[in-house]
Amino acid sequence: MRSVKSLAQLQALGLAEASPALDAVAEKYAIGVTPAMQDLIDPADPDDPIARQFVPSAAELTVTPQERADPIGDLSHSPVTGIVHRYPDRVLLKAVHVCPVYCRFCFRREMVGPQGLGTLTGAELDAAMAYIAAHEEIWEVILTGGDPLALSARRLRDLMVRLAGIDHVRIVRFHTRVPVVEPERIDAEMVAALTASGKTTYLAVHANHPRELTPAARAGFDRLLAGGIVLVSQSVLLRGVNDDVETLAALMRGFVENRIKPYYLHHPDLAPGTGHFRVGIEEGQRLVAALRGRVSGLCQPAYVLDIPGGHGKADIAAASIRGGDGCFTVRDWQGNEHAYPPAG
Numbered sequence: 213m214r215s216v217k218s219l220a221q222l223q224a225l226g227l228a229e230a231s232p233a234l235d236a237v238a239e240k241y242a243i244g245v246t247p248a249m250q251d252l253i254d255p256a257d258p259d260d261p262i263a264r265q266f267v268p269s270a271a272e273l274t275v276t277p278q279e280r281a282d283p284i285g286d287l288s289h290s291p292v293t294g295i296v297h298r299y300p301d302r303v304l305l306k307a308v309h310v311c312p313v314y315c316r317f318c319f320r321r322e323m324v325g326p327q328g329l330g331t332l333t334g335a336e337l338d339a340a341m342a343y344i345a346a347h348e349e350i351w352e353v354i355l356t357g358g359d360p361l362a363l364s365a366r367r368l369r370d371l372m373v374r375l376a377g378i379d380h381v382r383i384v385r386f387h388t389r390v391p392v393v394e395p396e397r398i399d400a401e402m403v404a405a406l407t408a409s410g411k412t413t414y415l416a417v418h419a420n421h422p423r424e425l426t427p428a429a430r431a432g433f434d435r436l437l438a439g440g441i442v443l444v445s446q447s448v449l450l451r452g453v454n455d456d457v458e459t460l461a462a463l464m465r466g467f468v469e470n471r472i473k474p475y476y477l478h479h480p481d482l483a484p485g486t487g488h489f490r491v492g493i494e495e496g497q498r499l500v501a502a503l504r505g506r507v508s509g510l511c512q513p514a515y516v517l518d519i520p521g522g523h524g525k526a527d528i529a530a531a532s533i534r535g536g537d538g539c540f541t542v543r544d545w546q547g548n549e550h551a552y553p554p555a556g
């Protein structure tokens with residue numbers, strides 16, 4: 213099996229119909245479905261949650277007025293090409309803008325893909341590293357993209373060696389879909405490339421449906437963990453994929469069983485043509501409250517929104533508390549309200 217990269221290949225596999233609308237979608241946005249994800253798709257299920265994430269839909273042509281090309285405001289906080297510096301102690305380093313899969317809900321969909329922002333040139337990477345070295349307040353470097361693990365192990369090792377030479381950088385964090393969508397790439401060479409002596413490596417595993425945590429993915433997580441890498445999770449709350457409490461509970465439990473600490477559940481961003489994936493914030497709050505009532509505290513991610521315009525992330529589960537002046541009303545997981553501090 214090979215990675216699918218075009219509509220014609222998806223049609224040949226019976227995963228997409230021939231239609232002018234899909235041709236128009238494919239003109240605008242990259243397509244990518246790895247063998248591991250092709251394997252997971254049930255072609256008999258028209259609502260398959262894996263297909264929904266990777267197979268283009270005519271709904272992507274519907275763009276609402278609130279949607280924007282740069283939904284989380286990366287561009288407003290980019291001092292040099294490839295760096296986003298929004299919070300004082302950490303930067304994003306976007307070395308590459310390709311991915312092994314192309315998620316239909318991608319928040320950076322206007323920047324990724326073969327026609328996207330591309331890979332940093334040698335000179336751009338030098339300038340990005342010089343920026344990090346010159347800013348002593350940068351404690352953590354977060355490699356994102358695109359998918360940073362789309363780079364070869366050799367190039368990742370070079371990056372790590374350069375970061376290892378910067379004393380004030382203590383933590384290197386990778387955000388990636390590769391352990392799930394291309395688990396065979398997590399081999400000994402890759403694991404070694406992601407670590408450097410004197411630095412702590414975190415890796416945020418991106419997965420949205422419990423079926424993505426396959427035996428092959430699990431074996432990759434084990435190799436990463438054995439290599440001394442700390443694993444956390446990141447998911448996007450997606451209509452038709454994981455917008456029910458059973459699926460979210462199974463996903464979060466799957467992470468915890470694999471020694472991956474649930475970290476973030478993202479409210480979907482206002483990326484163009486992704487309205488069919490968005491749930492309302494109130495519905496999201498109801499789901500995370502129900503999750504709180506159903507599964508272990510270890511299985512609770514923070515429910516966050518990246519505020520449009522580059523204002524950073526906000527915890528939006530917090531509607532469970534109201535009030536002020538020392539008197540609050542706290543809503544429990546069953547929706548009942550309680551005064552805090554309690555009366556007498």
Ligand SMILES: *Cc1c(COP(=O)(O)O)cnc(C)c1O
Pocket residue numbers: 284296297298299302303304354525
């Ligand atoms: C999301 C993000 C981070 C990381 O935030 P954490 O809350 O530390 O996970 C850092 N910089 C930018 C620009 C971000 O968008």
Ligand code: SF4
Pocket residue numbers: 310311313314315317318319320321324357358359389
């Ligand atoms: S892997 Fe991440 S960056 Fe790449 S298409 Fe999916 S959401 Fe976008």
